[in-house]
Amino acid sequence: MPIMSYIEAVTAALREEMERDEKVFLLGEDVGKKGGVFKATQGLYEQFGEERVIDAPLAESAIAGVGIGAAMYGMRPVCEIQFADFIMPAVNQIISEAAKIRYRSNNDWNCPITIRAPFGGGVHGALYHSQSVEAVFANQPGLKIVIPSTPYDVKGLLKAAIRDDDPVLFFEHKRAYRLIKGEVPADDYVLPIGKADVKLEGDDITVITYGLCVHFALQAAERLEKDGISVHLLDLRTVYPLDQEAIIEAASKTGKVLLVTEDNKEGSVMSEVSAIIAEHCLFDLDAPIKRLAGPDVPAMPFAPTMEKFFMMNAEKIEKAMRELAEF
Amino acid sequence: MPKNRHQSLGLTDQDVLNMYETMLLARKVDERMWLLNRAGKIPFVISCQGHEGAQVGAAFALDKTKDYILPYYRDVGVVLHFGMTVKELMLSAFAKAEDPNSGGRQMPGHFGQKKNRIVTGSSPVTTQVPHAAGIALAGKIDKKDFVTFVSFGEGSSNQGDFHEGANFAGVHKLPVILMCENNQYAISVPIQKQLACEKVSDRAAGYGMHGVTVDGNDPLEVYKVVKEARERAVRGEGPTLVETLVHRLTPHSSDDDDRSYRTKEEIEEAKKKDPIYTFASYLKEIGLLTEELEQNMQTKIASIIDEATDYAENAPYAAPEHALKHVYGN
Numbered sequence: 001m002p003i004m005s006y007i008e009a010v011t012a013a014l015r016e017e018m019e020r021d022e023k024v025f026l027l028g029e030d031v032g033k034k035g036g037v038f039k040a041t042q043g044l045y046e047q048f049g050e051e052r053v054i055d056a057p058l059a060e061s062a063i064a065g066v067g068i069g070a071a072m073y074g075m076r077p078v079c080e081i082q083f084a085d086f087i088m089p090a091v092n093q094i095i096s097e098a099a100k101i102r103y104r105s106n107n108d109w110n111c112p113i114t115i116r117a118p119f120g121g122g123v124h125g126a127l128y129h130s131q132s133v134e135a136v137f138a139n140q141p142g143l144k145i146v147i148p149s150t151p152y153d154v155k156g157l158l159k160a161a162i163r164d165d166d167p168v169l170f171f172e173h174k175r176a177y178r179l180i181k182g183e184v185p186a187d188d189y190v191l192p193i194g195k196a197d198v199k200l201e202g203d204d205i206t207v208i209t210y211g212l213c214v215h216f217a218l219q220a221a222e223r224l225e226k227d228g229i230s231v232h233l234l235d236l237r238t239v240y241p242l243d244q245e246a247i248i249e250a251a252s253k254t255g256k257v258l259l260v261t262e263d264n265k266e267g268s269v270m271s272e273v274s275a276i277i278a279e280h281c282l283f284d285l286d287a288p289i290k291r292l293a294g295p296d297v298p299a300m301p302f303a304p305t306m307e308k309f310f311m312m313n314a315e316k317i318e319k320a321m322r323e324l325a326e327f
Numbered sequence: 328m329p330k331n332r333h334q335s336l337g338l339t340d341q342d343v344l345n346m347y348e349t350m351l352l353a354r355k356v357d358e359r360m361w362l363l364n365r366a367g368k369i370p371f372v373i374s375c376q377g378h379e380g381a382q383v384g385a386a387f388a389l390d391k392t393k394d395y396i397l398p399y400y401r402d403v404g405v406v407l408h409f410g411m412t413v414k415e416l417m418l419s420a421f422a423k424a425e426d427p428n429s430g431g432r433q434m435p436g437h438f439g440q441k442k443n444r445i446v447t448g449s450s451p452v453t454t455q456v457p458h459a460a461g462i463a464l465a466g467k468i469d470k471k472d473f474v475t476f477v478s479f480g481e482g483s484s485n486q487g488d489f490h491e492g493a494n495f496a497g498v499h500k501l502p503v504i505l506m507c508e509n510n511q512y513a514i515s516v517p518i519q520k521q522l523a524c525e526k527v528s529d530r531a532a533g534y535g536m537h538g539v540t541v542d543g544n545d546p547l548e549v550y551k552v553v554k555e556a557r558e559r560a561v562r563g564e565g566p567t568l569v570e571t572l573v574h575r576l577t578p579h580s581s582d583d584d585d586r587s588y589r590t591k592e593e594i595e596e597a598k599k600k601d602p603i604y605t606f607a608s609y610l611k612e613i614g615l616l617t618e619e620l621e622q623n624m625q626t627k628i629a630s631i632i633d634e635a636t637d638y639a640e641n642a643p644y645a646a647p648e649h650a651l652k653h654v655y656g657n
Contacts, residue, residue, distance in 0.1 A: 025468060051468055057498055062457045062491035069461020072446060073395075075468065077461075089487070096451045097458070105439045105447040106430030107653040141654045165656040 004184040007177035009151035010040045010116070013158035014078060016188060018048050021076060024162055025052040027067055028080030028116075037082055038118060038177055064090035064115060068098050068167075071113040076162055084119035084171060085128045085299075091136065098167040099142030114161045118174035119147075120212055120262055122311045125174075126302035132263035132294075137169055138240040138272065144168045144193055145240040149214035151182040153237060156191030164193060173212040180215060194238045196246035202230035205324050206250045208273055209260035210236040213312050217260060220318035229325045239269045244276055251277040255286035256324050262312045265293035287327040292320045329612040332547050336554070338387075340615055346387055346546055347606055347616065348624050350379040353404040354603050355628050356413055359636060360420050360435070364581045368640065369420045373436040375403040377576035378508050380602025382478075383408060384549030385506055385569070388557060389476055395444045395462050397455040397477040400436035401508065405478065410443035413631050417639035424645040431645050452483040456492030456505065463501035474502040474560040476553075481570075482513025484527050490534075493568065497534035502560030504553060505568045508543060510575035515588040531568035543571030544602040547609075574600065 004012065017024045025048075026041055032055035035042035045053040056063045060081055067077035081087045087094070094115065101111040121130030134145050146161055146168060148154045154172070161168035199214060200221055207217050214235045221231035234250040236243065251257045257277055259270040274289045292312075294300070300310045333343045353375050360372040375382065382404030389396070391409050398405045403416065415427050422431035427440045428447075439447030446462065448455050459477035466473050483489060484507055496503040507527045511518045524530065531538025537559065541548045549571055556567035574597035578585040585594075610616035 054464075054499075057491075057494055059487075059491040059494065061488055062460070062495045065454065065457025065488060065492060066461035066464060066495050069446075069458035069463075070465040070468075071461070072458065073462045073465035073469075075465045092451055093454060093457065093488070096449050097454050100449065101447055102656060103653050104429055104433050104437070104449065105441075106426075106428075106432060107656075108427070108439060108441045109447045110656055144655075 001183040001185055003181055004151045005178050006151050006154055006172070006180040007038060007040055009154035009184050010158060010172060011042060011044070012184065013155045014041065014044060015047070017159055017162045018044065018052065020188070023074065024076040024078065025054065026078050026080065027054045027056050027063055029056055029058055029063070029082050031055060031080050036080065038174065040080070040116070060086055060090040061093050064093035065097070067113045067115070068093060068101070068111055071111045072101065072109055076112055078114045078116060078162060081115060081117040083129050084117040084133045085131045087117055087133055094137065094143070094167070094169070095140050099140045102166065103142055110165050111167050112165050113167045114158070114170055115167070116170045116172060118177070119171045120173040120175055121300040121307065122175045124302065124304070124307065125300070127299035130300035132261070134171060134239050135263055135268050138269050142166065143240060144238065145171065146193055146238050147171045147173070147211045148237060149176070149211055149235050150180065151184045153191060153197070155184050156189050157193065157237065159188070160190040160193050163190065168193065171211070176212045176215070194241060194243055196243040197235045197237055198233070198250070199235050200231055200233035202232035202254070204230045204254055205256040205258060205321060206232045206234065206254045207258045207260060207317070207321065208234045208236065208247060208250060210239055211262065213260045213262055213317070216312055216314040216317050219314035220321055223318055224321055224325070229321070231321065242272065242276065247273055247276050248280045251281045252284040255284050256327060257285070257289050258320055258324050259289065259291045260312065260317055261293045263294055264296050265291055266296050268293055287324060290320060290324055292317065331613055332609070336547060336551055338550070342387070343610060344615060344620070346383050347610055349407055350383045350404060350546065350603055350606065351624060352413065352628050352631070353379045353382065353407055355632055356416055357403060359632050361577070361581065363420065363636070369435070371434050372420070372581040373400050374575070374577040374580070375401045377510065377574045377597065377601065378543065379404045380546040380606060381508055381543035381549050381571035381573050384546030385476065385553040388550045388553035390473070393473040395446055395473060395475045397446045397448065397459045397475060398438050399448065399452070399455070399479050399483070402438065402478055406438050406445055409445055411438070411440055411445065412635070414635040414638055417635040418642060421639040421642065422644065423639055423642040424649070425642055430649070453479050453486035453488045455479070456489050457495065459503050459505070460492045460496040460499070460501055463496065463503045464499060467501065472561060474504060474557050476504045476506065478506045478508060480513060481507055481509040481511070481518055481527050482516065482521050484530060485521060493530070493534040493536070493566070496566040497536050500563060500565035503566040504556045504560060505566060506553070507568070507570045508573055509570050510573045512575055512579070512589070514579045514583060515585070526570060528568055528570040536566045536568055538568040538570070540570040540572065543573035544600045544605055546602060546606055576601065
């Protein structure tokens with residue numbers, strides 16, 4: 001099976017979907033000739049031409065809004081927002097339009113758009129090239145939000161997003177782009193949106209997370225294993241709507257739950273995960289639910305000292321895991 | 328004998344009579360909705376009154392068998408021409424389950440009906456301009472020859488989405504007709520406090536598109552410029568911004584009282600240019616609209632509206648739990 005980087009899996013999924021269905025087209029800043037600022041769309045302009053790999057004017061609301069129009073017509077647009085931090089001008093289009101089109105038209109119209117955006121920190125991106133923005137959208141019924149952690153999941157979930165009949169926000173961790181590699185089947189496969197994935201089966205503590213933090217948690221779990229502490233690790237993969245069943249099952253299994261996100265703590269996706277566990281698993285819990293998250297400051301600073309302080313890593317997770325195991 | 332102005336535009340006598348009848352129908356539906364609102368039967372009305380000439384003139388210049396329209400909340404005249412029925416408008420006003428726009432989910436004036444290519448809209452203004460560009464882009468990729476028509480008010484032409492959508496359509500030379508129904512007021516704020524340029528159509532130049540301002544009380548003038556805009560679009564020459572100058576003959580909506588920000592005299596003056604009367608005068612002067620014909624139209628329209636009102640009033644609401652349906656398709 002070929003080994004691919006996380007970003008190569010993005011490109012592969014886009015290429016295969018464009019080859020499969022001529023209604024799929026790409027729209028975004030620098031996605032054409034340049035192949036994207038991260039090179040996620042490299043080679044696609046040459047293969048599919050400027051009519052299907054469109055360099056949009058620098059205006060995010062139009063990137064989303066034009067995509068929404070095309071999707072309502074019946075196309076399968078994949079719009080790229082260059083950095084998740086820059087999605088804010090498009091929030092009205094995403095929340096007031098894409099999320100509500102099926103509902104407000106009583107199922108007459110729908111909006112099968114995929115909006116991709118690199119998010120997350122640890123790349124010296126400072127305040128406006130590091131943010132996690134999923135919580136902004138994670139209480140908007142009508143939207144689906146996918147955040148894959150592995151190249152295998154990237155390909156299968158991005159294909160699923162493109163084929164989905166409703167709007168999907170697809171957030172890719174930019175530090176994972178070249179850091180994370182893994183096996184990706186060359187054949188066509190899709191993974192179900194809305195389903196979490198058990199990465200480790202364990203008995204002592206449960207860790208629930210998503211995105212790059214899955215890898216930090218795996219590293220930490222490996223260290224704990226040497227000391228005889230067994231970790232059950234759940235990768236959410238879809239952060240809205242949440243896979244409640246999988247969350248309840250994972251939390252109940254060990255009764256000690258650590259929730260990890262790189263996002264600011266208050267109002268994060270993990271706050272909702274915590275609420276689900278509190279509602280359903282109270283009598284299975286052996287310790288208070290613990291959230292490990294970024295601090296509640298506006299965003300990640302530029303200086304390496306402060307960036308490291310904000311950013312999640314395996315050491316922080318390991319420390320929190322040990323505390324929970326000892327509780 | 329007064330001059331026949333429609334023949335040279337390619338419009339037959341029957342065409343212009345149909346235009347007048349659609350304008351009159353839009354006006355009468357609107358008037359009935361106000362009565363129903365004041366009688367406490369429907370919660371909200373937002374009016375087309377004063378805009379009918381611009382709306383119907385434009386709609387008749389489009390191809391209603393293939394063009395996509397993205398109307399704004401006042402466009403009763405546009406959607407009527409594109410196939411929405413009076414009964415359907417009334418079902419929307421009464422928020423009944425059978426309302427094709429939204430099944431009673433949205434306020435009236437939020438049009439949408441896929442079978443007639445009337446694209447669903449929301450309340451935040453001008454979000455539909457990028458959608459019009461997107462549908463036109465899709466048509467271009469799909470090698471189709473339709474155009475998209477998108478309308479909005481002059482206040483809305485300040486929104487970022489107007490500028491972002493217009494720019495996208497301009498850069499990609501998309502077949503989009505952007506039509507502003509400039510009634511001089513964004514609720515209470517007059518145009519002098521909305522725009523620093525003289526005309527909304529001045530904004531076209533910034534996006535490399537043709538811009539034109541016409542008298543929106545004259546459906547023939549509007550027909551002419553929208554027809555030309557459609558021809559340019561189909562020839563691949565890109566979008567056009569059409570500004571129609573109209574008057575809003577009612578308050579902004581049934582929840583607004585315009586006496587606090589404009590004078591009675593101003594409205595009286597506007598009423599003298601009411602497109603329903605001025606177009607009727609034209610049709611009478613050239614001998615097309617006889618008293619008998621007008622009477623027949625009035626009777627026919629009254630009966631359509633009566634029937635639609637009764638039907639909608641007696642139609643069932645959606646079941647409460649229907650509120651849970653259609654969040655996602657799967």
